[in-house]
Amino acid sequence: SAVISQKPSRDICQRGTSLTIQCQVDSQVTMMFWYRQQPGQSLTLIATANQGSEATYESGFVIDKFPISRPNLTFSTLTVSNMSPEDSSIYLCSVDKGNSGYTFGSGTRLTVV
């Protein structure tokens, strides 16, 4: 099964700044997914990242706010841009293991002050 290393694990950032979150997978995967978990909420899919093409964003999420890179089949980054306190959440990357479910990174707990 895939192992995902996600970093940073947590950060406290000033409003108006940007944070880039990295996910490294120990095997090649076609698609990587980025989720947001707001405090006390379930997970919401932000976007799907495919290698060699632009990410596909879900309704309510835009590339200018959450730019994503996918330079190869084992790595992706999500940037949270021009942050505000409303962006305080846990951000998780995930890969599809096929029918046996998805594997998640350990998450990045972001606090914007």
Next chain:
Amino acid sequence: GEDVEQSLFLSVREGDSSVINCTYTDSSSTYLYWYKQEPGAGLQLLTYIFSNMDMKQDQRLTVLLNKKDKHLSLRIADTQTGDSAIYFCAEIRNYGQNFVFGPGTRLSVLP
């Protein structure tokens, strides 16, 4: 779209059984999943069940699936304090295009 529904809280005593319920929406979902999220951690896949099964047992975990009612449950036998976590059910919708989570059930295990 319609929501995946779960009760938000459950408290049980250590040693008792816990039953966490979930109602999903897409009758075409081929797999349904249970994930566990411990405090401050990411999500861990606990178990999953194929839609042509009624039950799956894995050590202390038993998953029951009622396709007619679109109802999924997770039973944890001999619940321990280490089982305290948030449990999410999830379904794959639209023939694999969308992976959707319920709101999560916060399980508290009392000594």
